[in-house]
Amino acid sequence: MWAPSTAYTAGTVVTHDGVPYQCLLNHTSAPGKEPDRELTLWQRVTVSDDVAPSFPANLRVTRTTSSSVALAWNASTDNVRLAGYEVYRNDTLVTTVPGTTYTDTGLAPSTAYTYMLRARDTSGNRSDASYVAATTEAPAPSQPATAVATAGDTNVTLRWGTGGGTVTGYRVYEGTTQRAQVISTTADISGVGKCQTHKYTIKAYNVTGESAGRDVNATTTGCSGPSPNPDRLPGAPxxxxxxxxxxxxxxxxxxxxxxxxxxxxxxxxxxxxxxxxxxxxxxxxxxxxxxxxxxxxxxxxxxxxxxxxxxxxxxxxxxxxxxxxxxxxxxxxxxxxxxxxxxxxxxxxxxxxxxxxxxxxxxxxxxxxxxxxxxxxxxxxxxxxxxxxxxxxxxxxxxxxxxxxxxxxxxxxxxxxxxxxxxxxxxxxxxxxxxxxxxxxxxxxxxxxxxxxxxxxxxxxxxxxxxxxxxxxxxxxxxxxxxxxxxxxxxxxxxxxxxxxx
Known part of the structure; x- marks a missing residue:
């Protein structure tokens, strides 16, 4: 391997950045006079390379979402110089990357994919292939259907209809505070004060995330004492x-x-x-x-x-x-x-x-x-x-x-x-x-x-x-x-x- 401040004689062969060079004239090397820069002192040697890179081991899925798959693998080696890694999805070349990770995006939810990986060197030699399968996650659920609240003195029961998509369960929020998490379409909320109005938001969720919220309001009973307005008119449609x-x-x-x-x-x-x-x-x-x-x-x-x-x-x-x-x-x-x-x-x-x-x-x-x-x-x-x-x-x-x-x-x-x-x-x-x-x-x-x-x-x-x-x-x-x-x-x-x- 070429090094600075070193005496070289004509005919000596060294490598620099993975490329072989032959010395043309006796000289002492110096920084800034690398073989790829001093063409009067060095000549690139054409080497026949028919050795493939090593197998990229441990190809694995590190994360999936409803629209992406993240991959990682161990680095390959090559006798001359590694050019990168070819990533195939379902037998179609997607990209070539220089490193040992790649995230494939723009995918369909709830879909199975097969990935193949090959290392390739600068001479075009390719390694044996690594394979891994992955399935994207389901999308976030749809908004729950219409909700109804039934209130007592100190409790509220919420009921709602299902939306679409894959649902793991439902979370009930009041503002930003979660009040309940259930797997059915009914939730009971206790410890509520008498004669109070509350606004709840119901969201379906799965591993991908939460749906849009469905709002419902409830006013508890149990108002004590006289009406705040004893002179009110009777309800008159x-x-x-x-x-x-x-x-x-x-x-x-x-x-x-x-x-x-x-x-x-x-x-x-x-x-x-x-x-x-x-x-x-x-x-x-x-x-x-x-x-x-x-x-x-x-x-x-x-x-x-x-x-x-x-x-x-x-x-x-x-x-x-x-x-x-x-x-x-x-x-x-x-x-x-x-x-x-x-x-x-x-x-x-x-x-x-x-x-x-x-x-x-x-x-x-x-x-x-x-x-x-x-x-x-x-x-x-x-x-x-x-x-x-x-x-x-x-x-x-x-x-x-x-x-x-x-x-x-x-x-x-x-x-x-x-x-x-x-x-x-x-x-x-x-x-x-x-x-x-x-x-x-x-x-x-x-x-x-x-x-x-x-x-x-x-x-x-x-x-x-x-x-x-x-x-x-x-x-x-x-x-x-x-x-x-x-x-x-x-x-x-x-x-x-x-x-x-x-």
Whole structure:
């Protein structure tokens, strides 16, 4: 082997970096004058090499994932110079590497592969082959299906449907804390406080990892002491009497005691109240339904406005005129509350909005025991700008609105429960800011109006989610709970039965 500071005579053969060279002239070597650099002193010797490298022993799999296989092996030797290692997957050359490890990526999950390895030298000689088999892991499982929570005083039972893929088990988290790990689709969580709301996330797992989470909320029972809001209205789902069903049948099947009768509107362009703008206030199915409800010990709220139709806030020319028609309806039916279901045609027209507010101020002066609710569209973060203006104007004009109700639908909710809570908390913040109320005072001036099953834009409120929303509203002390509508319910009226428990 060539070395610096060494005397060489012509004809001497040395190796440098594994390559043989023959000395051409007598000389003493020096650093920087290696054989591959001093071609006047050295000539490369062509050597016939027909010796293969040694066998690369101990080919092994060091790690697998759902899309990769990691390999390692012992180093080979060669009589001249080793060029590297050829890696084959299922008899197809994948790559040549210089070292003794390689990770094969981009593979299919749950798939068997056979690897072959050969060492190769600079003359193209190849060693005998080493073989090893490997199977990639299964992919992470799919998200679990819909989950349902059943809560007691101090425990919660969660049940969910299976997703797809290979599942080893399930983990239940609350935030980042793991609460349970099970192999079935049921988990019991104990040691939970009474009268508390918890959000759980369920994830399927296997050796590859965890699935996307499935969220479910639960509110424990056992709330002690008086209601945080003893003045709250009874749960009163919306009912359009003209579309059925019979309120007597629904009351008998569900235990509900109150309905929100929908909707009092203007008869065309006149400041004249009629049901849905087309049925007479008295003598029709609506008045008959109210009489039926009251004869069975029930009560009614009456809702003005609604999503379509001609609105009294627009057709009545002044606050006194608007107040007169509202007071006429109150006198005719004796409701516990009047509700004003405001859509953009009334809410976003500031002239109409102020006319309604000043009219309600008159109504409250003359009927102080009838609660007034305004039902407003919501964003995920709280009220719309027009809704915020209404709250501020109610303060400015000294209008004593009892309940500000958010419509918890058609606002693009993915998690209907959580985003209903978020919107409600946004409303609470607005009320506290405008009126200077405490949390409890703000909650006591709030309500939630949901929509059973699919909303107009596809949000899905299930009976389980509506139960969670109801429980949250009760724990927080909200005053009003309703949903649109009894007429949209399947047989059995599950949403009405849940609302009756408010």
């Amino acid at each position: 919306y009912l359009s009497a003209a579309a059925g069903p019979s309120p007597a049948t629904v009351m008998g099947a569900t235990g509900v005691k109150s309905f929100t009768m929908a909707f009092v509107q203007a008869a065309g362009s006149a400041c004249n109240p009629q049901w849905d703008g087309v049925r007479p206030l008295n003598g029709g199915p609506d008045a008959s339904a109210i009489g039926m409800i009251r004869s069975r010990g029930g009560s009614v709220e009456i809702s003005f406005g609604g999503p379509t139709g001609s609105k009294l806030g627009r057709t009545c020319s002044s606050p006194p005129a608007f107040a007169n028609v509202v007071q006429y309806v109150i006198s005719a039916f004796g409701p516990t509350a009047v509700d004003f279901y405001l859509e953009p045609d009334e809410l976003e027209d500031i002239v109409v909005q102020d006319r309604i507010l000043n009219g309600l101020k008159i109504v409250k002066q003359n009927f102080p025991n009838v609660k007034i609710s305004v039902t407003l569209p919501a964003l995920k973060t709280g009220l719309t700008p027009a809704g915020v203006r209404l709250v501020n104007q109610a303060k400015t004009l000294s209008v004593p609105i009892d309940v500000y109700t958010i419509r918890a639908f058609d606002f693009g909710a993915y998690d209907v429960y959580q985003e209903t809570v978020n919107a409600s908390e946004g409303l609470k913040s607005t009320l506290k800011s405008v009126f200077g109320w405490s949390d409890a005072q703000a909650y006591a001036h709030m309500g939630i109006a949901g929509m059973n099953n699919r909303s107009n834009i596809g949000e899905n409120t299930t009976p389980a989610l509506w139960t969670e929303i109801r429980n949250w509203a009760m724990v927080k002390g909200l005053t009003r709970l309703t949903f649109w509508a009894v007429n949209r319910e399947p047989g059995g009226w599950p949403f009405t039965q849940i609302t009756a428990g408010f």
